[in-house]
Amino acid sequence: MTRLNSNARHAVRFTLNGKPVEAEAEPRMLLSDFLRHQLGATGTHVGCEHGVCGACTVIVDGMLTRSCLTLAAQVDGCEIRTVEGLAPSADRLGVLQQAFRRNHALQCGFCTAGILMSLDHYLGENPAPTEAGIRDLLSGHLCRCTGYTPIIQAALEAAAQLASPTKETSDA
């Protein structure tokens, strides 16, 4: 049993994109705020703080997770993946990211991190997705700029590319 007092800050440790991290948080601190303001991982964005817009979606222990509906304290010891961990290296983009850029699947880019995380997770489990499947998945995200279609197109393209035997290498 672990009991954390409301008025104090407590150490929270987990693995972020493969690296151990640690910082302090009050019990009430949301994972989204912890990632952004305690760890400086500002790629995960906050759009509604009531679990609807999807901008803050991250992956916790293999589960898609609204980080605004999750306490930092809840994920102590977990493995977390965020948009910062998607690219193969700092100066290169992954296949899905490239497909987004190629298809103009983002404009302001504010909602994009959450959408990328949902797709990254989904394409891992569904290597041959349908448009309907992707639309169903992404109905849990709000985007105000793109009208969505280029996002769907990018996802289908990325899936096809990931499934093909000759994987294109990523570029910047």
Place this chain on the structure above:
Amino acid sequence: MVQAAVKPASSVDQSGDRPWVGRSIERVEDAALLSGRGRFIDDLGVQPGTLHATILRSPHAHADVLSIDTEAARRLPGVAAVLTGRDVKAVTTSLVVGVKAPVECWPIAMDRVRYVGEPVAVIVATDRARAEDAAELINVEYRPRGAVVDPLGALASGAPVLHDGFPGNLASDRAFRYGDPEKAFAEAPHRFSIDIKYPRNSCTPIETYGVIASHDAGEDAFEVLANFQGPFSIHTVIARALKVPGNRLRLRTPPDSGGSFGVKQGVFPYIVLIAAAARVAGKPVKWIEDRLEHLTASVSATNRATTLSAAVAADGKILAFDWDQVEDCGAHLRAPEPATLYRMHGNLTGAYDIRHVKIRNRVVVTNKTPTGLNRGFGGPQVYFALERLVQRIAIGLGLDPLVVIKRNLIDAGAFPYRTATGALLDSGNYQEAIVRAVEQGRLAELKSRRDAARAEGRLYGIGFTAVVEPSVSNMGYITTVLTAAERRKAGPKNGAQATATVGLDPVGSVTVHVASVPQGQGHRTVLSQVVADVFGLQPGDIRVNTEIDTAKDAWSIASGNYASRFAAAVAGTAKLAAERVAGRLARIAAGQLNVEAGDIVFAKGFVASKHNPENRIAFSRVAALSHWSPGSLPDDAGQTIRETVFWTPPELTPPDEDDRINSSLCHGFIFDFCGVEIDRVTLETRIDRYVTMHDCGTILHPGMVNGQIRGGFAQALGAALYEEYAYADDGSFLTGTLADYLLPTTTEVPEPEIFHMETPSPFTPLGAKGVGEGNCMSTPVCLANAVADALGVADITLPLVPARLAEFVRGAEPPPPAGGVTAAPMREGDRRLRGEGQAAVKGVPEQVWAMLLDPATLQSVIPGCQRVDKVTDTHFRADVTLGIGPVTGRYRADVELFDLDPPHAVTLRGGATGALGFGSAEGRITLAPDGQGGTTLTYSYDAAIGGKVASIGGRLLDGATRVIIGQFFTALARKAGGGGTTGSGFSLFAVLAKLSSLFGGRR
């Protein structure tokens, strides 16, 4: 369906001799945004010690603020400052108001609140959570006033008045007359008329407002970082409100902004508020708006009541229009309102050649959130009336709607065409656009689909819309709200200065800066294309900076990202700046290459002789000379280090003596048609095909143009089918979460079929026109026309909530079974809860009467009641803790008894307040002996609930209320020794206190 329309950026297209402009190159913005390295305002670090603000907001639509007790909040550890209206007034002045009237407009309530969500106090603390803790400790005493939310209702006699300086809530009333409309109406064989109520909505960017402000007391100067989008005319409004000259307000924008669509213009009152808080706190203050604040109180498009009449010839030719527009700007007339009403003034005849126009424009205030910029800005409101009327005319005359559209189009040879109201339509060929759309969009086939569907008994309809999309606003159009005499007094306002700076550094690399403040549109990419073409470089060679810093950068009041001005004005200005530099470089290179300057070309990274391409010099070498060897430059070349160009089109003149105004520089054309089907069970509108043809002049980047069209289409689809900022009659806001204000998602938005033709604008450097707002204007009415066609009905109100179509499709409802339950009549916007019922209580009426008036009994039967104080024999106060599910909180109730008729009847009236809301109710209880030693208690009640719970818990409101009422009666009956209740119950304090709490709360 997805594959058809997306034209991916081609990676093989990155070289060659073709110009870069016109190609869908990959965006330079994207790598960072896709990797989590965006730099949005809340991603940036702040100065150590920066404090965080939260804002306490009004739960009332209209109330006097009697007192604000901030003592407990100030004492909370971590709280640095609490500002109320009085504190803000001490360091600021009122925001300027756009019409001549003795009214003030503050960013925070002074002694009265006028909309739900209006700021009442700003709390500054070490972190946001603590600031919110403190906000809960502030006790505000309100005295509610009557509220008005309907624009026509606001004009009715006896309506509550919001501002004494706007008698009858009328902020402006202007009449206009162009040509001879009276004669046209008198002589026309037909007159058609339509009444429209266009709803409230907003484009709600996913990133909310953010402000970081600091104040240097020594210099009395402010520094502000905000995700403001312009226009920077607002800089003057902010500086004035902060009581500093413009050069002591340094306003900067972050590198990235998470969408705006006009909405982030509305951050400016918060810039004043947070800057004032920083001044009072003596430290930098940061405020990031949360989503509930954004939906409730940020900004909204205007809702508008319009009556539009047309004088029409027998063949469908429209001879004259008579517009009567009543614009609802919400509780305050904030800058630049009433601009929404006047943005379209030159375009009130749409795509049509109509010479006689009469207009009455009224602007009213109501108890709703103040309005501001929103994508489409006046267009959706105008075209909904105009294009609905065109369909009505066609139906009335027995003509095809497309025939009526075509009959009235401006002739292709008539451009530039001056409209009756003053717009100078730059270019176009509307007839040709329609021909192509009909063909490429397969209208004939769509009509057969409709016929086939109808033959099967399905509800299928087709709608059409023709729209002129204005872009690049004339900064002077808003002065059309003034009379010609008033304008003469105020001096002319017109034009739209765009700025662009091109700089060359000591190694000859190129930097471009513009004051365009993009919010995701990819300006940096397009500018790199435009400038690369001028210098013969690759887009990757050009670095573009679009951040703005009013202390250092070139800017004007027209700067910013609005009115679709980027492609037409800003990108063109960058071209002019680059060309000016290129001209000087050519003179320098000409000397070095021993050729005439006219023989110089810029290509493939070289400056070369056109006739002898081998005679060339590297661009970077020529470009660097101004730094390294200015003395060796030809005398007439001038420096090439940095060049700033200001460009304003001469066509944007002020309104003339007859109120004719060229409100915008460019005018694109859109022709849309669509097929929709209404599901007979769910009554949902499904879009079968949506065709949208655009002529936005020269296309600079096809991928981005289509991106703008798709994005605008999705938002317009939301406006047509899902989105409404809904208010109850009492001004309660009902759509305060994203579970209530419904944005379309992937499963609701189909891919529109997009087609283009390009008629370049003769008025812009690149021939481009704006394209971003058009579908917000065309799509709502196109869908409405299709639904009207499907259902055969005349009156269509947006959004097309399926439930509202039930009567149209199904007629009267089957009655309830005889002797069964009857349905309580309700009307829309009525949030009052009414009910009646009976309870059987043991004990004679005298005993029950005594219980009802005994504080001790009440305390024991009111669920969660801590104490009841008897103020007088007929006046009680109670503290109650109420809970529904996980939601518990404390409330204070105040109840008085009237019309006492012991032991038979009593009327109760009172209210309760807590941090999550308030309630008021009136009820009548009668007691009668049941003939068996007990009492039959009969009650009726009428209650209203408002505040936060109404905004964010509306769906759960009624049910929770009934639960609480039931609890009270069960307890009362038990206390009296048994018995039971029938129907839903009524209670004294329960309705008055628990009703209001429903989710609980505290104070």
Place this chain on the structure above:
Amino acid sequence: MKPAAFDYLRAATTSEALEALAQQGGDARVLAGGQSLMAMLNMRLAKPKLLVDIMRIKELRRIERQKDAVVIGASVRQAELLAWPALAEALPLVALALPWVGHMQTRSRGTVCGSLAHADPSAEMPLTLVALGGEVLLRSAKRRRRVAAKDFFAGMMLTARADDELIEGISLPIARDGRFAFREVARRHGDFAIVACAAMKTSSGVRLAVGGVADVPTARDWPRLDGTALDDALNAFAYELGARDDVHATARYRRDLVRMIGRDLIGEVLQ
């Protein structure tokens, strides 16, 4: 929009959780998937003094097939149940309804029992529990009890759970050659239902359960009905549910959907 302060307890065993609930009762809330509760905390609609996180209690993370019923533990997530291989065969109605719960991103975290504890009358899991006549397994430090679905839901967001009780799990009867149908109408995909209907063939006829209309999901049993008799029964049921207007739908529209969808679904299961 940040939560008010609370203590946080990560329970390792059920008894630790029950102990905390026994001590703090109404001031404590159980945190499972958090998909409803966390939003209420962020909005400060709920301000508990203590959150008891039960998601690391191993014994609550079980889907157990018994002879006539499936027991689903309190920390079983909706996505986990959806991925349970026997779901379509053992609990076909759940298999039909569960994909309608929220979105993939919320089902991955939200629990089956948490949805029941929240008791939103528009939610799919309460409707399913009522339609199937399942039971809720409640446990406090002192005792265990089983509450039938129809007795569990007491009103909008109110249940029979006492403050010191934890929903340990639910028990759903295994389908025996039954026929089931489910349909839901919402404004958008993934929204709370305006009307959700579940129908199943019973030994004596048919059962229709309706969510989204009354304060609690409500089931009604009929013998085999058709024609006008069915219309009349559905019409009476539709009115008895006491539909109301809100910004998303009218009472009449809700009644229409009960009548029309109810008829369709009954037709499907009696086919």
